[in-house]
Amino acid sequence: MMLPNFSIEKRLQKKGYRIIAGVDEVGRGSFAGPVVAGCVVFNQKLKIKDLILYGIQINDSKKLSPARRKKADKWIRENSLAWGVGLASVSQINKLGIKKATEIAFRKAIRSCGVEINYLLIDAFFIPYVRGLRRKNQKAITKGDTKSISIAAASIVAKVYRDEIMTELDSRPLYKNYLWGKNKGYGTAEHRNAIKKYGTTKFHRKLFVKSWLKNSSSSQAR
16 A cells, blocks of 8 residues: 655755645535644654654545544654644634635644745645745645645644544534534434434534435435
């Protein structure tokens, strides 16, 4: 199995870029909860063998078990040059749409790193309106979290952070029926059945649920 590595980062370093950040988001396609972005900058001297030494695997967060993600998340926070997390709330998603809300989360994550980033590596998307980082200083990479270790690390930081939010919401009696601790807000069969039975909450994305209910009704009518 090919794992993400530092090859993209190394090429950019040779061009003179010193502070290269990987950025990724999680929760974009879920029915409930915020969208969260992560941003990670590694020290240029870090090597893959350093990760192997500590038993750390950095990969697309969806491909790691919860235990491996948490271990990697802790290591990334303690050993990266800088890291940050940004969140766009459900109310922002409902008001602005998922695209603009995701961009807000990206910009917050970048700012919260607290360092002057020279270049951004992003999973799939360019990010508009980032101060000092126009498109010429950004690279949108398809399936970037499987290629760039910085993007993969950002996906891990974002997912662990978001999963903790959804697990905490699941612990509240008012939201127990939706099993967010298990499905993390995504549209699983159990989550969809709970919506049909109990309705939606303030943490549900109105357009997402409305679209699904409409399609569900159309399918049943055929």
